[in-house]
Amino acid sequence: MTTQPSPLSPQSSVLTPQSSALSTQPSVLNPQPSDLSTQPSALSPPSSTLNPQTSDLSTQPSAPKPQPSVLSSSQSSVLKPQSSVLLTPHSLLITGGAGFIGSNFVHYWIKKYQEDRVVILDALTYAGNPANLEPVANHPQYRFVHGDIRDYDLVVNLLQEEKIDTIVHFAAESHVDRSIHGPDAFVDTNIIGTHTLLKAAKKVWLDRSSEELESSSIAQSSVLSPQSSLCRFHHVSTDEVYGSLGPDDPAFSETTAYAPNSPYAASKAGSDYLVRSYFKTYGLPMTISNCSNNYGPYQFPEKLIPLLILNCLAGESLPIYGDGLNIRDWLHVDDHCRGIDLVLKKGTVGQTYNIGGNCEKTNMEVVEAICRLMDELSPNKDSAPYSSLITHVKDRLGHDRRYAIDANLITSELGYAPTESFETGLRKTVEWYLANQDWCQNIMVGNYREWIEKNYEK
Numbered sequence: 001m002t003t004q005p006s007p008l009s010p011q012s013s014v015l016t017p018q019s020s021a022l023s024t025q026p027s028v029l030n031p032q033p034s035d036l037s038t039q040p041s042a043l044s045p046p047s048s049t050l051n052p053q054t055s056d057l058s059t060q061p062s063a064p065k066p067q068p069s070v071l072s073s074s075q076s077s078v079l080k081p082q083s084s085v086l087l088t089p090h091s092l093l094i095t096g097g098a099g100f101i102g103s104n105f106v107h108y109w110i111k112k113y114q115e116d117r118v119v120i121l122d123a124l125t126y127a128g129n130p131a132n133l134e135p136v137a138n139h140p141q142y143r144f145v146h147g148d149i150r151d152y153d154l155v156v157n158l159l160q161e162e163k164i165d166t167i168v169h170f171a172a173e174s175h176v177d178r179s180i181h182g183p184d185a186f187v188d189t190n191i192i193g194t195h196t197l198l199k200a201a202k203k204v205w206l207d208r209s210s211e212e213l214e215s216s217s218i219a220q221s222s223v224l225s226p227q228s229s230l231c232r233f234h235h236v237s238t239d240e241v242y243g244s245l246g247p248d249d250p251a252f253s254e255t256t257a258y259a260p261n262s263p264y265a266a267s268k269a270g271s272d273y274l275v276r277s278y279f280k281t282y283g284l285p286m287t288i289s290n291c292s293n294n295y296g297p298y299q300f301p302e303k304l305i306p307l308l309i310l311n312c313l314a315g316e317s318l319p320i321y322g323d324g325l326n327i328r329d330w331l332h333v334d335d336h337c338r339g340i341d342l343v344l345k346k347g348t349v350g351q352t353y354n355i356g357g358n359c360e361k362t363n364m365e366v367v368e369a370i371c372r373l374m375d376e377l378s379p380n381k382d383s384a385p386y387s388s389l390i391t392h393v394k395d396r397l398g399h400d401r402r403y404a405i406d407a408n409l410i411t412s413e414l415g416y417a418p419t420e421s422f423e424t425g426l427r428k429t430v431e432w433y434l435a436n437q438d439w440c441q442n443i444m445v446g447n448y449r450e451w452i453e454k455n456y457e458k
């Protein structure tokens with residue numbers, strides 16, 4: 001539950017913060033930012049003394065000499081974010097790499113860092129599509145593994161076999177509406193799955209005993225320790241963990257209290273907490289990015305922007321939930337990939353970074369912009385404007401009213417700035433869907449049709 005004054009749209013049938021017993025325990029349901037955030041202001045300065053690590057970590061013979069700038073805690077046994085740790089990834093495990101953002105990230109990374117090994121682990125759920133990876137599938141450093149992030153042995157073996165130094169974790173159940181119809185899969189993948197990856201990373205990067213090392217076929221030099229800047233668990237998360245903003249509230253910063261409203265958002269919040277705890281408790285080198293709404297090529301057409309483009313092409317209605325005045329902060333997926341790259345290479349270990357587009361739009365503004373582009377790029381045969389297809393439909397349960405990201409930390413610390421405006425990014429996106437009709441047709445069958453029937457009660 002949230003303390004925000006107006007998180008629920010007027011149409012919503014969901015509990016308001018004022019209602020019943022939920023509002024009687026604000027200190028439980030609404031922890032203060034200091035309880036939940038990683039607090040950039042609390043960064044501990046790099047210690048000049050070589051400090052022993054936490055008790056768990058100090059037992060590790062694979063870390064002969066703690067280095068001063070990394071993860072050392074001075075008096076406290078609780079680890080704090082530490083700057084001046086520069087990571088140079090060589091072998092990446094990209095989970096969920098066959099999905100929308102994951103596949104764009106794989107394209108981005110292979111193009112920019114040709115020498116790096118890129119291993120993709122994806123269960124190929126309805127949202128995973130090998131076709132998203134076809135353009136890079138013949139790259140010599142590319143490997144696709146069809147498997148589940150909840151398969152601990154598989155993940156441990158992959159980390160060892162491929163000498164993985166960097167995990168970029170995209171795999172998730174990602175659609176809010178599906179989480180309303182069936183939350184279980186969200187808990188399974190987003191919470192249990194993330195925890196399985198964390199356990200595997202801890203096992204391979206932190207827990208190896210000297211006997212294991214001696215009998216291992218992996219060279220000692222490839223073994224990573226929490227004291228090294230050689231490994232990283234990067235967790236890709238969402239702005240939805242922060243809940244819903246009122247019209248005049250400041251944008252979400254890294255210290256905003258978590259207040260997830262949908263099962264999807266709650267499962268992502270749970271996974272964020274687990275990642276944070278593996279840093280604080282065990283010293284697993286991690287970073288988290290919480291990003292706003294992405295759009296761009298390869299996005300599954302259950303999400304607003306591709307759904308609207310494809311419905312225009314099919315001459316079907318353009319369903320807008322409720323009054324259409326809900327606000328999202330839109331970011332082109334390439335700019336999200338750039339942000340993750342910066343966090344990996346220059347980010348502070350243990351830190352959360354918000355990534356956003358500084359681009360708040362109501363859903364009505366989005367649908368109208370798409371209709372204008374479609375009128376220009378693929379006019380309706382009977383010349384009727386596509387906006388005539390806009391239809392207001394029943395609101396989403398618990399529909400968050402407004403998201404907005406304050407990206408000052410990543411901007412000032414890492415020099416991040418989006419390169420696409422909404423106008424340029426949306427035009428490119430519409431052009432991509434128009435030019436990739438085969439990709440669209442191959443997706444809009446079977447399960448997809450069933451989902452559309454179910455969600456829109458056709």
Ligand code: NAD
Nearest residue numbers: 096098099100101123124125127128148149171172174294
């Ligand atoms: P997506 O639904 O398009 O792709 C998810 C991918 O994960 C698919 O390829 C799927 O097959 C794979 N997957 C699902 N369960 C799996 C499992 N158990 N094991 C292995 N693979 C599994 O999602 P997306 O939109 O690309 O989002 C990627 C990540 O970014 C998610 O963690 C999401 O929460 C986050 N995020 C998304 C957005 C957005 O606007 N789409 C914004 C902020 C954050």
Ligand code: TDX
Nearest residue numbers: 174175176238240292293302303304319320321326363
């Ligand atoms: O048919 C629709 N009609 C409609 O009005 C759909 C599918 C959506 N909407 C509205 C709901 C939202 O206010 O459009 C807005 C955007 O909806 P989605 O594309 O479903 O995205 P959202 O729910 O905001 O969540 C997205 O951004 C944050 C991603 O799906 C998440 O994975 C990400 O974490």
